[in-house]
Amino acid sequence: MSGTAPAAQPTPKRKRAAKPNGQWKIDGRAPLNHNEEFKLEDDGLNVRERIESVYAREGFDAIADDDLHGRFRWWGLYTQRRPGIDGGRTAKLETSELEDRYFMMRVRIDGGALTLEQLRVIAGISEEFGRGTADVTDRQNIQLHWVQIEDVPEIWRRLESVGLSTTEACGDVSRVILGSPVAGVAAEEILDPTPTIREIKERFIGDPELSNLPRKFKTAVTGHPSQDVVHEINDISLVGVVHPELGAGYDLWVGGGLSTNAHLAQRLGAFVAPEHAAEVWLGVTSIFRDYGYRRLRNRARLKFLMADWGPERFREVLEEEYLGWRLPDGPAPQRPTRTGDHVGVHRQKDGRYYVGLSPVVGRVGGRLLNRLADLMQDHGAGRLRLTPYQKIVVLDVPEDDVEAFVAGAREIGLEAEPSLFRRTTMACTGIQFCKLAIVDTKDTAEGVIRDLDERLADVADRLPEQLTLHINGCPNSCARIQTADIGLKGQIITDEVGEQVPGFQVHLGGELSGYANDGGVTGRTVRGLKVPATGIADYVERLVRSYLRHRQDPEQGFADWARTADEELVA
Numbered sequence: 326m327s328g329t330a331p332a333a334q335p336t337p338k339r340k341r342a343a344k345p346n347g348q349w350k351i352d353g354r355a356p357l358n359h360n361e362e363f364k365l366e367d368d369g370l371n372v373r374e375r376i377e378s379v380y381a382r383e384g385f386d387a388i389a390d391d392d393l394h395g396r397f398r399w400w401g402l403y404t405q406r407r408p409g410i411d412g413g414r415t416a417k418l419e420t421s422e423l424e425d426r427y428f429m430m431r432v433r434i435d436g437g438a439l440t441l442e443q444l445r446v447i448a449g450i451s452e453e454f455g456r457g458t459a460d461v462t463d464r465q466n467i468q469l470h471w472v473q474i475e476d477v478p479e480i481w482r483r484l485e486s487v488g489l490s491t492t493e494a495c496g497d498v499s500r501v502i503l504g505s506p507v508a509g510v511a512a513e514e515i516l517d518p519t520p521t522i523r524e525i526k527e528r529f530i531g532d533p534e535l536s537n538l539p540r541k542f543k544t545a546v547t548g549h550p551s552q553d554v555v556h557e558i559n560d561i562s563l564v565g566v567v568h569p570e571l572g573a574g575y576d577l578w579v580g581g582g583l584s585t586n587a588h589l590a591q592r593l594g595a596f597v598a599p600e601h602a603a604e605v606w607l608g609v610t611s612i613f614r615d616y617g618y619r620r621l622r623n624r625a626r627l628k629f630l631m632a633d634w635g636p637e638r639f640r641e642v643l644e645e646e647y648l649g650w651r652l653p654d655g656p657a658p659q660r661p662t663r664t665g666d667h668v669g670v671h672r673q674k675d676g677r678y679y680v681g682l683s684p685v686v687g688r689v690g691g692r693l694l695n696r697l698a699d700l701m702q703d704h705g706a707g708r709l710r711l712t713p714y715q716k717i718v719v720l721d722v723p724e725d726d727v728e729a730f731v732a733g734a735r736e737i738g739l740e741a742e743p744s745l746f747r748r749t750t751m752a753c754t755g756i757q758f759c760k761l762a763i764v765d766t767k768d769t770a771e772g773v774i775r776d777l778d779e780r781l782a783d784v785a786d787r788l789p790e791q792l793t794l795h796i797n798g799c800p801n802s803c804a805r806i807q808t809a810d811i812g813l814k815g816q817i818i819t820d821e822v823g824e825q826v827p828g829f830q831v832h833l834g835g836e837l838s839g840y841a842n843d844g845g846v847t848g849r850t851v852r853g854l855k856v857p858a859t860g861i862a863d864y865v866e867r868l869v870r871s872y873l874r875h876r877q878d879p880e881q882g883f884a885d886w887a888r889t890a891d892e893e894l895v896a
Contacts, residue, residue, distance in 0.1 A: 344620065345357065345620060346618040346619070346620050346621075346624075347361065347539070347618060347619030347620040348615070348616050348617065348618065348619070349614070349615050349616075349619075350615040350616055351616070356619075357619060357620040358619075358620065358621075358622065360395065360497075360622060361619050363391040363395050363396070364395075364497065364537045365537070366391075367396070368399075368533055368536055368537060369395070369396040369398065369399030369400075369496050369497070369498070369536060369537070370399055370492075370493075370531065370533060370536050371396070372392050372396035372397060372399060372400065373400055375389075375392060376397075376400070376474070376477055376478070377477075377478045380392075380474050381474055381475050381476075381477055381478050382475075384474065384475065385426045385473075385474050388474065394420060396496075397428075398495035398496035398497075399492075399493060399495070399496040399498060399536065400491050400492065400494070400495075401430050401431040401432070401433065401491030401492075401493075401494030401495050402428045402429070402430055402472070402477070402491070402495070403428060403429045403495065403760075404420075404424035404425060404426075404427070404428055404429075404760070405424070405425050405427050405428060405429045405470055405471075405758040405759070405760070406423060406424065406425060406756065406757070406758050406759055406760045406762065407422075407423060407424060407425040408425070410422075410423060411756075412756055412762065412763035412764050412798075412815070412817055412827055413763075413817050413825060415756075415760070415761065415762065415763050415799070416763075420760065423760045424760055426473075427470070427471050427472060427473060428470075428472040428473070428474065428477075429468060429469070429470050429472070429754075429758055429759075430455075430468070430469045430470075430472045430477075430480070430491060430494075431462070431466045431467070431468050431469075431491060431494035431495060431501075432447060432466060432467040432468075432469070432484060432489055432490075432491060432494070433466060433489070433490055433491055433492060433493065433494040433501050434465055434466055434467060434489065434501060434711060435465075435501055435502040435504065435522055435523075435526050435530075436465070436502060436503070436504030436505075436506075436508060436518075436519065436522045436546075436710070437465035437503075437504060437506050437710040437711035437712060437713075437718075438504070438508075438519075438708070438710055439708070439709050439710070439711070440487070440707060440708055441698055441701055441702060441706075441707045441708070441709075442487050443487045443488065443489055444694055444697070444698045444701075444709065445694075445695065445698050446483050446484065446486070446487050446489070447459065447467055447484075447489070447691075447694060448691040448692075448694035448695040448698060449483070449691065449695075450469065450480055450483060450484070450691070451469055451690060451691030451694065452691035452692065452695070454469070454471075454472055454473070454476045454479075454480055455469040455470055455471050455472055455691065456470070456471040457690050457691045457692060458470040458471060458690060458691075459689050459690050459691055459693075459694060460687045460688055460689065460715075460754070460767075461684060461687040461689055461711050461712075461715050461716070461717060462687060462711075462715065463555075463687070463713050463714065463715050463751055463803070463804065463805065464500065464501050464503065464543075464713065465501060465503055465504070465506075465710075465711040465712065465713060466494065466501055466711070467689075467711070468754070470758050492530060492531050493530055493531065493536070495541075496541070497537065497538045497539065497540050497541060497542075498535070498536055498538055498541070498542065499529065499530060499535060499538070499542045499543075499544060499610060500541055500542065500543050500544070502522050502525060502526060502544045502545070502546060503543070503544065503545035503546070503547075503554040503555070503559065503713055504518055504519070504522045504545075504546050504547065504554065505518055505546075505547040505548060505549040505553050505554060506553065506667050506681075506710035506711070506712045506716075506718045507549060507553070507667055507671075507679060507710070507718065507720075508522075508547075508548065508549070508710075510673040510674060510675070510679055510720055510721075511549055511671070511673070511674065511679075512672065512673065512674040513549070513550055514548050514549045514550070514565070515548045515549070515550060515565035515566065515567060515573050516548035516565050516573040516574070516599060517548055518546040518547055518548045518563070518565070520599070521546050521563065521575075521599060521602040521603065522546055524602075524603040525544070525546075525602075525603050525606050528603060528607075529603075529606075529607065529610070535610055535611075535614065537614070538610070538613055538614050538617065539613065539614070539617035539618060539619045539625040539626075539627075540617070540622065540625040540626050540627075541626070542560045542561075542610060542613055542627065543558075543559040543560045543561075543581075543582070544559060544560065544561050544562070544606065545559040545561075545562040545563070545713075546562070546563045546575070546602070547562075547563075547564060547565055548565035548573070548575075549565065549665070550565070550658075550659065550661055550662070551661045551662075551663050551664065551665035551667075551839075551840075552564060552658060552661050552665055552837075552838050552839070553665030553666070553667065553712070553713070554665075554713055555713050555805070555808075555837055556578050556581070556590065556837075556838075557578065557581050557589045557590045557808075557837050557838060557844075557845040558581040558582060558583055558587075558589065558590065558805065558808065558837070558845075559578070559581050559582075559590060560579065560580065560581065560582060560590075560609075560613065560626070560627045560628070561577075561578070561579055561606060561609045561610070561627075562577075562578040562579075562581070562590060563575035563576070563577060563578075563597060563602055563605075563606075564576045564578060564658045565658070566596070566655060566656050566657070566658050566659075567656070568596050568653070568655050568656060569656070571596060571598060571653065571655075573599070574596055574597055574598045574599055574602075574655070575596070575597040575598075575599070575602060576592065576595075576596065576597075576655055576656070576657060576658055577592070577593045577595045577596075577597050577605065577609075577652070578590040578591065578592055578593070579591060579593060579609055579627070579631055579636070579639060580627055580628045580630070580631025580632070580636075580639075581628060582626045582627070582628040583802040583805060583806075583807055583808070584626070584800075584801050584802050585623075585800045585801060585802070586623075586628075587802070587807040587808075587847045588628035588629075588631070588632060589845045589846075589847065590628075590631075591631060591635075591636045592636065592657060593636050593639060593640040593643075593652075594636070594640070594654055594655065595640055595652035595653070595654065595655060596652060596653045596654065596655025596656075597652065597655075601652075604648065605643075605648070605652070607647075608643050608647035608648050609643060611647055612630075612639070612642060612643060612646075612647060613627045613630070616630060616642070617630055618630060640652070658838070660838070660840070660843055661838065661839055661840045662840055663840055664790060664791055664839065664840060665714075665839065666681065666712060666714040666716055666748070666749075667679070667681040667712060667716065667718050668681035668682070668683055668716060668741070668743065668748055669681050669741055669742065670727055670731065670741060673720070673721070676724065677720075677721050677722060677723055677724065678721075678722045678723075678724060678727050679718055679719065679720045679721070679722070680718070680719045680722055680727065680730060680731060680734070680741050681712070681716055681717070681718045681741065682716065682717045682718070682719065682734050682739040682740065682741055683716055683739065683740045683741075683743040683747055683748050684715070684716070684717065684738065684739055685738075685747065685770075685771050685774065686715060686750055686751060686752040686766075686767055686770045686771065686774075686796075687715030687751070687752070688767060688771075689717075693737060693738060693739075696737045697709075697717070697719075697734070697737065697739065700730065700733045700734060700737065701719060703733070704722055704723070704726040704729065704730045704733075705721070705722070705723050705726060706719050706720060706721045706722045706726075706730070707721060708720040708721055714751065715751050717739065719734075744774070744778045744785075745781075745785070745788050745790075745792060746773070746774045746777045746778065746792075746794060747774050747778070748791075749791055749792055749793045749794060749810075750770050750773070750774055750793075750794045750795070750796070751770075751793070751794075751795045751796070751804050751805070751809075752766040752767050752769070752770040752795070752796040752797075752804055753766050753796070753797050753798050753803040753804040754766070754767070754798065754803070755767055755769075755796075755798035755815070756798055759798060759799070761798070761799045761801060762798030762799050762815065763798060763799050763815045763816055763817060763827070764798050764815035764816070764817075764827040764828070764829070764858055765798070765827065765858065766796045766797065766798045766804070766815065769796060769858055769861065770794075770796045772862075773794070773796075773861045773862050773865070776862035777862055777865060777866065780862065780866045781866060781869060784869070784870070784873060787873055788869070788873075789841070789882060789883055791810075791839070791841065792810050792811075792869070792883050793809040793810045793811065793836075794809065794810065794811045794813070794865065795808075795809035795811070795812045795813065796813045796815075796829070796861075797812070797813065797814050797815055798815040799814075799815055799816075800814055800815075800816075802814075806832050806835070806848075807832055807835045807847040807848055808835040808836060808837050808845065808847060808848070809832070809835050809836075809848070810833070810834065810835070810836065810848075810883045810884050810887065811831070811832075811833060811865060811868065811887075812831070812832035812833070812835055812848060813829035813830070813831060813832070813856070813861065814829055814830040814831075814832065815827070815828075815829055816828060816829065816830055816855070818855045818856075818857060820857050826857050826858070826859075827857070827858040828855050828856055828857040828858055829855065829856050829857075829858065829861065830850065830854070830855050831850070831851055831854040831855065831856060831864075831895075832848045832849065832850050833848050833849050833850075833851060833884075833887040833888065833895055834846070834848040834849050834883075834884045834885070834886075834887035834888030834889075835847050835848030835884065836848075836882075836884040841882045841884075842882065842884065842885070846884075846888070848884070848887070848888065849887070849888050851892055851895055851896065852892075854892075854895070854896055868887075868895060869883075871890075871894050871895065872886055872887070872890075875890065875894055
């Protein structure tokens with residue numbers, strides 16, 4: 326019998342097994358990268374003993390590599406950038422080649438709250454151990470530089486003597502808790518978040534059960550209707566709302582974060598009573614610890630788990646596996662009716678005043694902080710708050726002292742009535758101290774503010790109350806470029822004559838929930854739109870004038886216009 330042989334069938338390809346994500350509850354605790362290895366070998370909190378007993382005595386050269394580049398972060402310490410290394414070499418050199426023998430130190434200030442005594446201690450540390458440096462960060466911390474390892478124990482002693490610390494100021498832990506800068510004093514606040522912040526801090530910060538998270542974990546809590554803690558870009562946020570039946574409490578948001586892959590937090594639709602806030606925080610943090618992705622560092626933030634799960638599943642796991650009870654559904658926060666930076670003079674509910682002051686892009690320094698402390702003491706103000714906008718809010722100024730206090734603050738370089746761009750410009754640390762930076766930020770921003778004040782003086786009365794300019798030294802978005810009206814991402818660019826120069830990629834039209842919009846949105850990146858550092862003021866002036874000429878009506882906000890305008894109008 327004749328016939329043809331059947332055709333050979335292709336061998337079916339085996340499906341490659343998915344690589345584990347390093348989720349402890351699913352994949353076990355076997356470490357899948359070096360960061361996870363050193364964290365399991367010895368908890369980051371344990372390095373303090375070695376700093377005090379060994380490294381501070383024997384010096385920088387005695388520091389073990391995994392301590393220096395890993396565990397030191399758990400105590401707020403990073404090596405700072407060696408002077409003289411240009412931004413074009415940032416990505417080409419090893420960390421050991423980029424770093425100096427000095428440290429950046431973050432002082433953890435939960436809720437941004439400082440007493441007069443604490444302010445003086447920080448100022449003294451800056452002057453004695455930090456070459457006078459001090460920056461207000463957009464995380465309500467104070468950041469110092471030029472710290473030597475030999476001085477760290479004494480710095481800790483002084484901070485802790487007044488109730489401050491650097492515990493978990495950096496690292497794969499719960500970072501500083503953002504809190505409303507006007508907690509407990511604002512007449513219009515929905516509820517005072519201070520007890521919630523205090524409980525979370527006292528119960529969980531420094532707890533070895535929570536000191537090995539997949540990556541950083543950021544918290545924000547506010548009871549103020551301006552939503553003044555940038556809640557959409559934190560891993561967990563509790564935002565003040567009024568439940569129609571249960572009264573004042575919090576709306577729960579999870580999974581925000583920027584960096585190179587921006588995600589805005591999502592509402593879980595759950596109402597959190599104040600007495601349950603700490604337990605809910607623990608539940609969300611524990612989910613991150615147990616289910617967070619640990620294999621790849623660039624996918625280890627909670628935002629990636631939230632993106633995969635979605636808010637419904639996240640809430641289900643929170644309630645069933647961690648709380649053991651269901652959270653009631655609750656209302657969303659109402660749209661704010663004012664800005665949340667608290668700049669200017671505002672009446673407190675007790676009849677005194679709080680005054681929001683603007684340093685230039687967060688730069689203060691020990692000398693300025695000491696002069697501020699003197700000014701506060703002279704006018705009977707014993708407390709202040711730092712803000713997520715690199716601002717300072719002084720509380721409890723008597724009514725009769727307000728005018729003199731504002732004038733005195735102006736004399737020392739702090740402005741209660743700043744120009745638009747002094748008020749709204751933020752900048753990260755930049756190449757001056759940061760090993761990741763590519764371009765200068767602080768000095769650049771200061772010059773841009775000065776230039777724009779002059780160039781736009783003729784249209785100042787037509788500009789919106791808020792028009793944010795955020796300047797970042799690298800792609801990591803510490804200055805929140807994706808949520809600014811104008812965000813500038815530092816990089817080396819080619820200028821018009823073919824030279825490699827410091828410059829910025831432009832992002833436009835980002836914003837967070839505020840009085841001018843109903844919700845947060847990340848901005849657009851205009852393809853090919855890059856600006857040399859020396860040309861920022863030229864570009865921003867041109868852009869602002871284009872907005873004033875081409876906006877649909879006087880009520881159209883800049884961000885809305887910039888997201889939708891033709892490219893030729895924003896170039």
